[in-house]
Amino acid sequence: MAHETQSSLKIRPYLLSAPALVLYVGMFLIPLIMTLMLSFYSYDMTKGGIIEEFSLGNYTEVITDSYFHGIFLRTLSMSVLVTVFCVLLGTPEAYILHRMSSPWKSICMLAILGPLLVSVVVRTLGWAILIGSKGVINQTLMSIGLIDEPIKLMFTTTGVVIALVHVLIPFMVLSVWASLQKLDLQVESAGQSLGASPFTVLRRIVIPEIMPGILSGSVIVFALTASAFATPSILGGRRLKVVATTAYDEYLGSLNWPLGAAIAVLLLIANIIIIMSYNKFIERKYAQAFK
């Protein structure tokens, strides 16, 4: 009797986590493994599509072809740019929000988080309306005579970066906000009482204290930009390909699923390497102060 109870106790945790496990394996792990397998196959239209034979052809193609280099580099630089702008705009935004008094605090918080409730596609189409050559921004600037011809924002890196910053900044604000919540309000007073000007207090005390939040926010924004699809595809179009849209085009445009899979796998690996080494760096830097 007692023995039975014990053994049933032992498997209970596994039984309880089984539904989640099934979901995780079925919805994430299996497709991932299948994509990985697919990436090692090759594609030949004359031989009737996908040839199920192991080859590294897709990888050598992506790694050696300068066309793909350009796409990967563009994605990387776009991710870095978006991350930098999110840090520069999101951190002060979160700090100002933190210093506001209620009810304005919650109203502004809602304004920042509200866009998250709207689909990325809808928001991006909104940007397309704003920044198109016949869009609201260009029309307005031209009608008040500030510019003679429309500023080119659609299908440019600038346009995509602007829209991605807007889409992703809530993640930055939330992340910084979380670490500001942990910040003792009195440290700023303490800094001032020790003779530091408000600016010095910000630079020497507040920013270092919320650095973990800024860094983890950057990781989120970077990863989301690197794998972003909707915004670059709508605002960047075919002329401004990034890795995610290229993989998509290989799948659905050229029907070369194996090559698309290889691109997707390489993006995943690059993302993992960059984010893990970044995390290592953060951990090493803040190990003692922020356990």
Added chain:
Amino acid sequence: MSFLHLDGLVKKFGDFVAVENMDLEVEKGEFVSLLGPSGCGKTTTLQMIAGFVTPTQGRIHINGHDITDVKPSKRNLGIVFQSYALFQHMTVFDNVAFGLEMRNIDKAEREERVRETLSLVHLGEFAHRFPRELSGGQQQRVALARALVIQPEVLLLDEPLSALDAKIREDMQIELRAIQKTLGTTTILVTHDQSEAMAMSDRIAVMNQGKLAQVDRPYIAYEHPGDSFVTKFLGKSNVFNGAVKEVSDGISMVDIDGLEFLSRCEKFPPGAQVDVSIRPEKVRLVEVDKGRLEGTIKARIFVGTHWVFQIVTRIGEMVVVSQNTGHQDVEEGSKTGLDWSLEEVRMLPRETD
């Protein structure tokens, strides 16, 4: 002129008067506590001295200089905050060195002064730790060292010990007072803990509803409170309402619900409504019929050094404290006599709510 002078300080938040016409003079090297319940304006007063809150009216002088309009960063005050407010991303050493760095003191001197101050608070070996690796008591010492290293004109302590365990708190009280005496730094302590205020201060400033109720040395404030608020806030007291019946030969007779209460005090004329106060430890339990009043013991609590009795009498409940010096044979529910000497009975102006 005194070293720190609060001259008619007023702070209003909208219609609410947080601090009302506060005058306080503190001598150089003196340790003064602002004591009161929460919301009495003690923290607001400290914030005004520190410069984080601008007074609505009144001036603050330190060492003859009017600092009312000086920025907090230029006041040269050391502040220890309730939450310690240590810089978590800096080591103990860097925390303490921060104030010196802001004063552009060169590296060699900085290092020496930080070392000196850290050893003063017994944290010499912890210089390279981070705040999170320290216990509450140690963090408290870092906060103190950080405030002291800049050699402040006035040290402001904002409920610095309230987050510590009772045992460590008592040790820190003694240590803090010793350090303060060694350095001779003029100190203002804000606290709601009357025993802490009494244990540490040269003088206590009791505050109530934005006003100073009494400023005195701890013993005087305890033994000769100015009003019922002070007597109840500084320790416990049995307070009864009554009217003065007659005054003769330096002894007042106060009528409390028909009981004639005597006090060696003649501050009030016959007919005046007064509060009569007697401290629990000044009342003795005696045999029935041998005291000034009779009562029934409702509860008896043993707290180690002494016994606390709750006694129901005809004029109301009384608390009596007796030292645990010997056998206590009074049981709950039994009758007892209560006695005291007339010198211990205080007469105070009637508290009006």
